[in-house]
Amino acid sequence: MIYHLAKYDAWTVAQSTGVYTGNPADRADGFLHLSTASQIEESARRHRAGETDLVLLHVDEAQLDARLVWEESRGGKLFPHVYGDIPLSAVKQATPLSLNADGIHQFPELGSENGAD
Template sequence: MSNEFVYHVVTATDWARWQDKPTYEAGSLASEGFIHLSTEEQVAGVLERYYQGVPDLLLVQIDPARLTHELKYDVSTNNDRFPHLYGPLNKDAVVSVATIR
């Protein structure tokens, strides 16, 4: 895989809970063992499938080269390969955080 950025969709409230910490953990890390990420091309479909009508969303842009935990591309929805982070997101891998809507 090339060093393209990967993305994580999160509510502003959830992201703010981790603001004073060096890492971020999505709820899926505890329940599924990884944090759901997307490629740039996958973000629109993820928003459409899982976040319709959800306010205050953020798009976290992540540099995979800076991650301290394993990033794997697993077959998921529609047999598409989605990036999953198997551990907390170290925030020094975050390139930007943008408001979605």
């Protein structure tokens, strides 16, 4: 399982169209930014701090139609990038994220099913 931080509005559109096309920042970069279970909280802190309209998408990488590429990013770590859209059939769960009193996103417990963790 890999994870993506979706804007609520983009997720709402995906539910009506059957395909998730990403956030504006993803589209500008030419790929969808995803993370493993061990990376997602740091990604949220670095790139989405304080945002109140996020939904955590739990994505089954085996069900992606688009090209999934593991690319080096911060600190030499490999991150999953999807070059294309994510069909709703690949999204196994969508969890709205809330902020705690310190403005930190509260994540559900995530497994580390992915061998890249």
